[in-house]
Amino acid sequence: MTPTDTKLRDARVFLHQHGSTPALGILRGAEGIWLEDDNGRRFIDLHGNTAHHIGHAHPRLIAAIKDQLDQLTFSPRRYSNDAAVALGERLTAKFRNGHARMLLATGGSDAIEISLRLARAATGRSGIVALDGSYHGHGFGSLALSSRDLDPRLGSQPPDIHHVTPYWCKAAGGADRMLDDLKALFRARSDIACLIAEPMRSNCIVPPASLWRDVGALCEGNGVKLIFDEIPSGLGKTGQFFAHEHFNITPDIVVLGKALGGGILPIAAVLADPGLDVAPDLALGHYTHEKNPVTARAALTTIDIIEDEGLTLQAEQRGRELDRLVRKHCATGSTSVLGTRGLGLLRAVTFEPDEAQRPEDDLVQAGLVRGVSFTLKGRDAVGFSPPLTITEPDLALALAGVVSAIDGSSPSVSGRVPDI
Numbered sequence: 001m002t003p004t005d006t007k008l009r010d011a012r013v014f015l016h017q018h019g020s021t022p023a024l025g026i027l028r029g030a031e032g033i034w035l036e037d038d039n040g041r042r043f044i045d046l047h048g049n050t051a052h053h054i055g056h057a058h059p060r061l062i063a064a065i066k067d068q069l070d071q072l073t074f075s076p077r078r079y080s081n082d083a084a085v086a087l088g089e090r091l092t093a094k095f096r097n098g099h100a101r102m103l104l105a106t107g108g109s110d111a112i113e114i115s116l117r118l119a120r121a122a123t124g125r126s127g128i129v130a131l132d133g134s135y136h137g138h139g140f141g142s143l144a145l146s147s148r149d150l151d152p153r154l155g156s157q158p159p160d161i162h163h164v165t166p167y168w169c170k171a172a173g174g175a176d177r178m179l180d181d182l183k184a185l186f187r188a189r190s191d192i193a194c195l196i197a198e199p200m201r202s203n204c205i206v207p208p209a210s211l212w213r214d215v216g217a218l219c220e221g222n223g224v225k226l227i228f229d230e231i232p233s234g235l236g237k238t239g240q241f242f243a244h245e246h247f248n249i250t251p252d253i254v255v256l257g258k259a260l261g262g263g264i265l266p267i268a269a270v271l272a273d274p275g276l277d278v279a280p281d282l283a284l285g286h287y288t289h290e291k292n293p294v295t296a297r298a299a300l301t302t303i304d305i306i307e308d309e310g311l312t313l314q315a316e317q318r319g320r321e322l323d324r325l326v327r328k329h330c331a332t333g334s335t336s337v338l339g340t341r342g343l344g345l346l347r348a349v350t351f352e353p354d355e356a357q358r359p360e361d362d363l364v365q366a367g368l369v370r371g372v373s374f375t376l377k378g379r380d381a382v383g384f385s386p387p388l389t390i391t392e393p394d395l396a397l398a399l400a401g402v403v404s405a406i407d408g409s410s411p412s413v414s415g416r417v418p419d420i
Contacts, residue, residue, distance in 0.1 A: 006026045006038065007023055007025070025038070030045070030056035035056070043368060043373040044371060045387070046372055046384050049258065050202065050232040050258050051259050052259065052387045053306065054259070054305045054311065054388065054389060056387070065294060065301075072293045074289075074294075075293050077291070081291060081293045082293075083294075083300060084104065084291035086300055091269055094242070095271040101276070101277050102270065103270045103284060104285070105269070105285055106289050108257030109136075109137030109142045112145075113139050114284055115253045116141055116194065116196070117282075117284050119227060119253065122278050125223075126159075126193060127161075127191045127193055128160060129163075129164060129182070130162075130164075130195075131164060131167070131201075132166055132169075133168075133169070134146055134201065134229075135202070136196060144157040147163070164181035166178060167205075168201055168205040179211075186222040186224065193224065193225060194252075195224055197227075197228065199244040199246070200243050202377075204343075204346060204347055206343060207247070209247065211247070213249050216251075226249075226251040228242075228244050228251040229255050230242055231257040234256045235256060236306050238342075238345075239312060239313070240316075242254060243343065252276065256271070260299045261295055261299055261302065264298060267295040269299070270285070306388070315388045322384065322395060322399065326340050326399065329403055335406070336352040337351045337403055338350045338352060341381070345385060345386060345390075348377040349382045349399070349403075351380060351382070351406045363406070366408070370404050372402055372405065382402050382406065
């Protein structure tokens with residue numbers, strides 16, 4: 001069966017949707033920082049859906065999953081198991097000085113929905129505030145958080161969702177306008193249950209240092225619960241276990257996902273102030289695999305790997321090294337690359353957009369030709385989000401491929417790609 005045949009089969013059996021079907025290509029391998037397609041081409045994975053913090057196919061994680069399969073494979077909701085409880089103990093110990101409670105879900109969108117239901121149940125209010133242009137998943141509630149203007153083919157938005165100016169939109173006033181919008185909304189309405197946001201949007205634009213403390217004070221003064229979506233930014237990606245630690249604030253609720261299953265199994269978690277444990281009669285997170293022992297063991301092992309291999313500190317160090325390498329490229333004056341933005345290894349490499357506004361697909365393809373797989377973060381930035389396990393030589397190799405793709409020059413990383 002050729003790669004072309006498999007792509008055609010994929011296109012015939014899956015509903016077509018943006019970003020996945022028709023497929024970009026067919027993979028036959030993924031290990032560490034590398035992807036390999038069915039044509040034998042290999043790429044440094046600078047995207048990984050932000051799920052590959054510990055690298056693809058970490059052998060310790062695979063061994064743990066296999067071990068769990070020999071012990072207990074499923075746990076109906078009315079029962080618990082050691083793996084799920086151990087995961088709860090490990091995660092709640094890291095949030096609010098160990099004074100926290102947790103619910104598990106099968107994915108990030110589900111976990112976001114849980115957090116919204118929890119805030120509403122705890123406050124007796126229904127209003128939800130989000131930043132316009134954010135992203136929190138694809139459930140009906142979570143998708144409606146993303147924008148004031150959803151595609152009309154999806155129908156009307158759920159009620160009681162309000163959008164404010166995002167801090168990253170400087171043209172609209174940025175952080176100052178965001179605070180003004182919140183103040184005006186809180187004055188006008190007494191039914192706001194929560195504000196949900198990413199502490200740093202995955203577009204990698206870092207908020208002003210004082211912003212979230214100011215927002216937190218506003219929320220607290222108005223009885224509004226603050227929810228941080230750390231699905232892309234948590235678990236050490238930014239150089240702290242939680243991204244909100246950079247801003248000296250602790251939310252009422254934090255949501256984790258994506259990398260929590262080590263890039264192999266889907267699992268997400270909602271961590272909350274125990275004061276929100278006020279609705280024991282409600283099914284806030286009613287999922288068949290709520291306390292699945294296999295996914296819980298994967299998450300527990302992923303946290304072990306992050307801690308034992310010092311990957312949170314390594315993310316911070318590699319982020320600084322990336323800055324140094326980009327400055328070195330810029331000093332030559334021979335590139336349209338301008339710099340970097342972000343925290344740790346949740347980064348973007350910025351560049352001067354060309355006047356022709358090269359289509360996104362063209363730049364992504366230029367990266368693939370040069371052995372790097374990435375996404376764009378707007379029309380002036382390439383996402384640079386490798387596994388936290390990346391070495392300094394491979395970091396430099398990946399950056400060379402990105403710069404080459406941006407500038408249209410010839411260097412490729414293909415000569416350094418190992419067998420996987």
